[in-house]
Amino acid sequence: MSQPHDDGGLTAIVMQCAFAILSGSPTVTISWTGKRLTGFPRGELLSLGTNGASNYAVNPVKVLAWIHAKTSSATPKGGA
Numbered sequence: 001m002s003q004p005h006d007d008g009g010l011t012a013i014v015m016q017c018a019f020a021i022l023s024g025s026p027t028v029t030i031s032w033t034g035k036r037l038t039g040f041p042r043g044e045l046l047s048l049g050t051n052g053a054s055n056y057a058v059n060p061v062k063v064l065a066w067i068h069a070k071t072s073s074a075t076p077k078g079g080a
């Protein structure tokens with residue numbers, strides 16, 4: 001039996017963005033602690049959590065484009 005691949009939460013973010021786009025929402029709320037990842041789309045700061053998380057409203061299409069750019073340059077496992 002194979003182990004599930006840990007993608008660092010990217011699948012959850014992709015699904016959240018896809019649902020936002022399908023529902024017609026112009027933004028999706030993304031939360032994280034620490035610094036913004038290099039190249040990650042800028043968004044509107046909504047709040048700072050008591051746990052140190054920053055909550056941002058970000059354009060879901062831009063987030064998907066960023067994820068695509070980050071993951072499409074990776075060499076596929078298993079080769080073709």
